[in-house]
Amino acid sequence: MAVKQIQVTFDCAEPERVARFWCEVLGYVVPPPPDGFATWGDFDRSLPPDRQGAAFACVDPTGVGPRLFFQRVPEGKVVKNRVHLDVRVGTGLVGEERVAAFEAECARLVALGAVRVRLLRADAYNESCLVMQDVEGNEFCLD
Secondary structure (H helix, E strand, O other), X not given: OOOOOOEEEEEEOOHHHHHHHHHHHHOOEOOOOOXXXXXXXXXXXXXXXHHOOOEEEEEOOOOOOOEEXXXXXXXXXXXXXXXXXXXXXXXXXXXXXXXXXXXXHHHHHHHOOOEEEEEEOOOOOOOOEEEEEOOOXXXXXXX
């Protein structure tokens, strides 16, 4: 069976704002607009008023990571995410060196609008991770 590509979809209030945040977090880029449009703004203005600003996407420029798609939904976030992204900044690191890598990345992401939630210290079963929220409150971890 062939490997399938995946796309990670985020429900949100402001798709472009959230997409641009994740571009900065992951080093992703906004893909080119559809044929016939010079910019995404031009494309967006071609849509019916109720569809303008309803979606945005970003992609891994290397083509390795999944496409991220952001879609506007009417309801706000009310409970913890059942699925979240782990941003792997501590791979291969342990102890205080791992935590220091988290703290450095956390500071960068807070400057972009993320919120630090809590540091989960290593125990007998798991290595440390740092729980955060994106610009709309979606949980993710620095792992």
